[in-house]
Structures are given as C-alpha cells and as structure tokens.
Amino acid sequence: MxxxxxxxxxxxxxxxxxxxxxxxxxxxxxxxxxxxxxxxxxxxxxxxxSHKFCCMTMRINIDCNGCYQKIRRTLLQMQELESHLIERKQCMVSVCGVFVPQDIAIRLRKKTNRRVEILEIKEVDISNDGSITPKPP
Structure with missing residues (x-):
C-alpha cells in the first residue's frame, strides 16, 4: 500500500x-x-x-411579476455574471461579467422560454489599478 x-x-x-x-x-x-x-x-x-469582461444589454418581454422573477432567478444562477440590472418598464436587462455574450443569451432563452434580443455588447478593459475603460469600436 x-x-x-x-x-x-x-x-x-x-x-x-x-x-x-x-x-x-x-x-x-x-x-x-x-x-x-x-x-x-x-x-x-x-x-x-474568448472570455472577456463584457457588459451586454438585452431586450426581453417582462409582462408580469412572474416573468420578472423567472428572469431574476435565472440570472442569479449564472455564476459568470458579476452584476445585472432588470428594468421592467423598458423591458431591458443589462448584465456585466466575464462571459461569452451569445452563451448567456442562449441560456436565458432556454431557461425562461422568452425571446431574447441582444441590443448592445461592450467589451471593457480593466487595468491593474482597478480603473475601467471601454474599448474603442
């Protein structure tokens, strides 16, 4: 042994x-x-x-409180997301973190059974001193 x-x-x-x-x-x-x-x-x-720090804005129909809760629960289960913001009135969801944007949209579509439309993706540079600067297009 x-x-x-x-x-x-x-x-x-x-x-x-x-x-x-x-x-x-x-x-x-x-x-x-x-x-x-x-x-x-x-x-x-x-x-x-492929994994970079991104901020992505999506449009998802949020009709009722149940839809809001389903989207919120799904976003909280995704560990690669650092923060998210759900705007009910504008039907917009913004997420930030280190992820592949298309993968997040696909997973959100599968789990919530709602149509997801990606409006904007911004890649962000993070320097050693902690300052955040958006990458130029």
Whole structure:
C-alpha cells in the first residue's frame, strides 16, 4: 500500500490560471477534449481568448411579476455574471461579467422560454489599478 502512495501522489487542488504551457498541461485534464499536436489551439487557449469582461444589454418581454422573477432567478444562477440590472418598464436587462455574450443569451432563452434580443455588447478593459475603460469600436 505504501508503494502505491509513492507512485501516485495525491493531485494538487490548486491550479493557476496563467497561460503558461505548464499550467495549460495541468488544466488539460479538466477539459472534455485535447489537441494531439502541441502547436494547435487547445481548448484552454480558446477559453482564455474568448472570455472577456463584457457588459451586454438585452431586450426581453417582462409582462408580469412572474416573468420578472423567472428572469431574476435565472440570472442569479449564472455564476459568470458579476452584476445585472432588470428594468421592467423598458423591458431591458443589462448584465456585466466575464462571459461569452451569445452563451448567456442562449441560456436565458432556454431557461425562461422568452425571446431574447441582444441590443448592445461592450467589451471593457480593466487595468491593474482597478480603473475601467471601454474599448474603442
């Protein structure tokens, strides 16, 4: 039994999310697929390239209090969202966070069974000192 412990040390639970090759190899076991060639883009590279801090505005019909509660509950379940704002009168929903905008709209459509229309997507740069500046178009 001691020999097995020496051969297979327990996996470390801390993973760094830097984009170095070593951390990519560590995270590769967590993803559903890997590339066979090291120069191809792996799923981890795609993950880091596609997720940016965004603010998105959508139009969703909010007819009653039940619709409002369903939308609110769905947004609260999405962990990648940092903040959201629901405006009942204008039928507008604004969300901010690190996410792929189309994925959020699709999930909101599936869970609430309401038509979702993306009005505006803004990518935001966050500097080290905490200041937020919108990217120019």
């Amino acid at each position: 001691d020999k097995q412990r020496k051969k297979n040390p327990p996996p470390s639970s801390s993973y760094s999310f830097a984009t170095s090759n070593q951390s990519i190899r560590r995270l590769a076991c967590l993803l559903p697929f890997r590339t066979s060639h090291p120069k191809e883009l792996s799923a981890i590279h795609l993950f880091f390239m």
